[in-house]
Amino acid sequence: MLDYLQRLGRQGMDVAAGFGRAGILFWQALWGWPDLRAGPGLLLRQLYFVGVYSLIIIAVSGVLIGMVLALQGYTVLVRFGAEAALGQFVSLTLLREMGPVVAALLFVGRAGSAVTAEIGLMKATDQLAAMEMIGVDPLKRVIRPRLWAGIISMPILAQVFNMVAIWGAVAVGVSWLGVDAGSFWSNMQNTVEFREDVLNGAIKAVVFGIVVTWIAVFQGYDAVPTSEGISTATTRTVVYSSLAVLAMDFLLTAVMFGVK
Amino acid sequence: MYSRKIEVVVGAFILLGMVALAFLAIQVSGLSVKSAARDTYQVTAKFNNVGGLTPRAKVSIAGVTVGQVTAIHLDPLSVRAEVVMAIDNDVDYLTSDSIAAIKTAGVLGEQYVSIAVGGAPEVLEDGSTITDTQSALVLEDLVGKILTSMGGDK
Numbered sequence: 001m002l003d004y005l006q007r008l009g010r011q012g013m014d015v016a017a018g019f020g021r022a023g024i025l026f027w028q029a030l031w032g033w034p035d036l037r038a039g040p041g042l043l044l045r046q047l048y049f050v051g052v053y054s055l056i057i058i059a060v061s062g063v064l065i066g067m068v069l070a071l072q073g074y075t076v077l078v079r080f081g082a083e084a085a086l087g088q089f090v091s092l093t094l095l096r097e098m099g100p101v102v103a104a105l106l107f108v109g110r111a112g113s114a115v116t117a118e119i120g121l122m123k124a125t126d127q128l129a130a131m132e133m134i135g136v137d138p139l140k141r142v143i144r145p146r147l148w149a150g151i152i153s154m155p156i157l158a159q160v161f162n163m164v165a166i167w168g169a170v171a172v173g174v175s176w177l178g179v180d181a182g183s184f185w186s187n188m189q190n191t192v193e194f195r196e197d198v199l200n201g202a203i204k205a206v207v208f209g210i211v212v213t214w215i216a217v218f219q220g221y222d223a224v225p226t227s228e229g230i231s232t233a234t235t236r237t238v239v240y241s242s243l244a245v246l247a248m249d250f251l252l253t254a255v256m257f258g259v260k
Numbered sequence: 261m262y263s264r265k266i267e268v269v270v271g272a273f274i275l276l277g278m279v280a281l282a283f284l285a286i287q288v289s290g291l292s293v294k295s296a297a298r299d300t301y302q303v304t305a306k307f308n309n310v311g312g313l314t315p316r317a318k319v320s321i322a323g324v325t326v327g328q329v330t331a332i333h334l335d336p337l338s339v340r341a342e343v344v345m346a347i348d349n350d351v352d353y354l355t356s357d358s359i360a361a362i363k364t365a366g367v368l369g370e371q372y373v374s375i376a377v378g379g380a381p382e383v384l385e386d387g388s389t390i391t392d393t394q395s396a397l398v399l400e401d402l403v404g405k406i407l408t409s410m411g412g413d414k
Binding site for chain 1: 269281288
């Protein structure tokens with residue numbers, strides 16, 4: 001019994017310490033003087049790896065999700081003779097929820113896991129320790145560019161996802177199912193509001209970007225430096241980030257679109 | 261040059277994000293500089309029941325949109341709903357005996373305010389009130405009336 005209590009307390013302390021390490025890492029990596037010797041090249045290269053490489057999976061999934069939404073929405077709306085509201089249905093679903101959330105989940109799988117594995121391997125092969133030895137701060141050199149790249153890329157990817165998905169919806173709804181293009185667009189424009197829908201969706205994407213890259217970077221930096229430890233860390237990144245994205249999404253939705 | 265290529269691609273990526281945001285703003289949410297800066301004047305109307313009317317609903321004359329509802333609140337003196345509307349400045353021929361009615365676009369459509377212009381010589385100024393109003397048609401009330409009248413026949 002006492003043993004059990006001891007273990008429970010130990011685990012609680014471990015969790016608290018983990019959060020503490022993550023918080024300190026985030027704070028130290030995000031702020032402070034930029035590494036002038038390295039220049040902006042570090043951030044650019046990370047933007048390239050984290051953002052540009054994720055573009056294809058985001059764009060393809062966007063088209064497919066837009067097409068599915070249009071098809072599903074059409075089959076329901078046509079029963080009420082309200083298929084003209086398809087544009088409104090698709091765009092509000094995408095801008096408010098689907099766009100940021102699905103883009104973030106794809107981003108976790110595509111970029112988050114890669115960042116964790118990369119940093120974990122750097123740690124396992126003592127590259128981070130070597131950097132410290134020659135007087136380069138790995139927080140600045142390795143962590144900060146990846147963190148910022150994730151925070152910058154995520155909203156861009158989410159907006160691209162939304163745009164492409166709406167095109168996919170147009171392709172299915174207007175070109176294939178024959179919803180009138182004029183009423184599709186005008187219905188959309190009448191109901192979607194820039195501040196309420198587009199900007200709130202973008203804010204969500206920024207928050208998801210912070211959460212996802214933070215978790216990915218921390219798991220890599222905190223990984224047990226063995227091959228098994230890296231694989232555990234990568235798995236944890238995907239699981240924790242996905243759960244965090246969905247939980248944050250509910251919170252943000254309640255704050256942004258909740259009953260006033 | 262390797263880093264030059266990265267610079268160009270990352271720049272294109274960021275520009276793509278901006279294009280996407282612009283597309284969402286202009287094409288999807290219908291944001292335009294013209295409609296935001298449109299000059300309007302305010303007219304108030306009191307209704308017994310606004311039904312499902314919400315702010316940003318359309319105000320139209322003969323089906324043509326001439327403004328939108330900016331606020332709806334309860335007037336504590338008369339205990340009626342006060343609907344504040346912003347009407348385009350170029351529509352300066354609303355007479356003081358105009359009738360404002362809340363109507364529904366289609367069966368499932370949104371509710372909007374329809375204004376019928378009368379024949380009085382005075383026109384509505386900024387801040388004036390439309391006295392003649394017609395409340396929203398509440399379906400439950402209508403069904404209730406039909407049911408009671410059917411009951412009366414027996």
